[in-house]
Amino acid sequence: MTKEQDDSMKSHADHGVRERLLDAAENLFSERGFGGTSIRDLAAAAGCNIASVNYYFGSKENLYAELWRRHLLMLRDTRIASIDKVVSESDGRPSLENLIRSFAYAFVGPLMDESGGRRMIRIMAREMVDPHLPSAMFGKDVIEPTLTAMQQALSKACPELDQSKVPLVVFSIVGQLVHTIRLKAMIEWTHDEALLVFEPAKVIDHVVAFSAAGIRAYAKGGC
Amino acid sequence: MTKEQDDSMKSHADHGVRERLLDAAENLFSERGFGGTSIRDLAAAAGCNIASVNYYFGSKENLYAELWRRHLLMLRDTRIASIDKVVSESDGRPSLENLIRSFAYAFVGPLMDESGGRRMIRIMAREMVDPHLPSAMFGKDVIEPTLTAMQQALSKACPELDQSKVPLVVFSIVGQLVHTIRLKAMIEWTHDEALLVFEPAKVIDHVVAFSAAGIRAYAKGGC
């Protein structure tokens, strides 16, 4: 039995060294970054020998890439599924508010919850700023598919909207949502009480109303 | 003459080792980050000995903090001045579009130009994600003053707007503008031709129209 062949077996052995290393990596990379986390830190957190990282993953960078294969693709699927659900439930013509709100929660939600998601947004922010991923697997595998899915859904929700405006509108929505996430991280980071006005649920309500109005201004009379 | 006393002299000796080190730091920190840049890299780029960093700045971290004292406060002043200018030129009641556009260019402009600003946004993004600055001198000295200035100006431009909505509206505008900057960085980073649709000037035109519409939906009839 070689090491490569039994990956499927190990994946349901939930507390193996390999899994513990991945969990430790998620914790430490999110808090201290890739460069700020040593293999010795990882091994200590996972309760194993430092050689185990290279044994199971070949290198520190491979361990990092494995985190992304796990979580990022799941994020993408969640978002796209959420868009498709709204479209199909409304027989192909969802209301603007329903579409934006659904997308917003799919976008922000998984990154906000206590269990794991909040750590991934930190890792994601770090990756955008200093990349350690092999290719541009972030933009191609996550961003682009999500954007095009949302653009198509938006065209269905508001056919009166000029096609050339659709990417810009999605850009504005995503910009506000990313800012929502960043704001949440900032509130926890600095203890700036001035930021406590922005409760996530109210912020999303606002983004929905604000964006819908912006779109309707483009699609004169429609929607 | 001690080292501390003649700082004013050195500051106008434009090609001294100290200035060259600051320039090199701006370049390298923006490209490789704080942890990714060694003192030896800095010395090589500045054409000096590695001991010079500790000689002039005491430590690597002090050199980093010096960058922020230089540039960040300037960014803040540019933005606030731009807001004040629009307000005063319109006798206290600027048009929504003028205010947003002016703020947008003040916000995005200095970070877009070829000379220096583009590098600072990268350093800024890195600092938000893994901080190496002494205190929370970023949020308190830069973000908060800018936000309150814009909120006050917005209240003047649109008195009909509910006061409780003002922070949210500014939030949306800033979120889109930050996203504009990030998008620009992303276009250069990955060579994703799908993103080339977003030309900065057109994006800002859109942000102005989109946001003004969103605001007017809140201030029913007003503005």
Place this chain on the structure above:
DNA sequence: ATTTGTTTTAAACTATCGTATGAAACGACT
């Protein structure tokens, strides 16, 4: 019980990091 393949371990290896040091070079002034 021995073999076989996998996992875990302690230790060593090489490289690089930030910092410190002491001497040489420099410039201005007496």
Place this chain on the structure above:
DNA sequence: AGTCGTTTCATACGATAGTTTAAAACAAAT
């Protein structure tokens, strides 16, 4: 010319990084 404070230099130090290695521990099958 000689002195003094400042700057530059080559080099060394201790710490820590990622990776490798060889042997020990282990589990399962024959």
